Amino acid sequence: MKIGILVSGRGSNMEALIHACQDGRIDGQAVVVISDRAEAGALEIARQLGVEARFMDPKSHDSREAFDRSLVDALKEAGVELVCLAGYMKLVTQAFIDAFAGRIVNIHPSLLPSFPGLCAQQQALEYGCKVTGCTVHLVELAMDSGPILMQATVPILDDDTEQSLSERLLVEEHRLYVEAVSLLASHRFTLEGRRARTDLR
């Protein structure tokens, strides 16, 4: 399965996915990385790992829809069958979702539906939660709302800061995202309503 990865930042989850494709844990090939930010560190990391990496400029498009049409064209041109968002900060449009229906996946650093949106780690700390985690989910138009594929938990310690918690979460994110994309690439999930099941048990 050919995988495209969308990024906006350093792309540590992207890096985990590319490594897992290259060493066979994911039965797929990372064929292209696209960033909506020119300065994203992920672009250089992807190139170093031998993956084509492109910056596409939202400002050179008239609208979010026009940008997403270009994005879809670039992904389709590369033969992408599964799109993984990895710290991609731009909201996607309906046209993008329709083009890859059921084949766009994201990882979010909270136990959704708690703490959607930005700064999920800080939100969980400020709420006073004792546990948080990460969620791999299919992407729908509403942010951080699609059917959940997998979740993993991370305890919040009394002396945690946003940084210490985010670092522990990232370890779980990399592990969980690789596992979920591996299952997706092998067509192991089925959906009943919002409930995703695997044939693993």
Add this chain to the structure above:
Amino acid sequence: MKIGILVSGRGSNMEALIHACQDGRIDGQAVVVISDRAEAGALEIARQLGVEARFMDPKSHDSREAFDRSLVDALKEAGVELVCLAGYMKLVTQAFIDAFAGRIVNIHPSLLPSFPGLCAQQQALEYGCKVTGCTVHLVELAMDSGPILMQATVPILDDDTEQSLSERLLVEEHRLYVEAVSLLASHRFTLEGRRARTDLR
């Protein structure tokens, strides 16, 4: 520490708390159980365990505030210092909260802030979560919103029903509620904003 327990139903969490007081895991005494429903099975169970148990009728009071004033009087009369809600379905009023400020605790069958309110287990199943849990929290006026003292997680299995999930959750609820009330009774929690810390680490 003298503990009062409010119930509306069968009171399995109440039973866990009474047992833990009686065998010394909680350094406290369950002195009274009060139900707002005459038919609550918890009343008979409490009496069998040697704890005074009373039905107080909301319908014989003019308002929720009047009922809560009677409730406060009954609890104060019994010398209650800590109030534990155990499946108590009535929303409490500000007068009640003021009378036991910081000393009212509840257990909720979800990882708050996800799934407040009724049927939390079913909500988590229908959302398609892969993990849920239970939360012991201090009670504030807004339902299921006070500072969190402890949380425990429970995985959601592919073939879970509301019943199978609720049963697994109950086991964790009993364990967690006893542990949290034990720490509360020994004054081991401190609050910084919404973050509760213990001196255990």
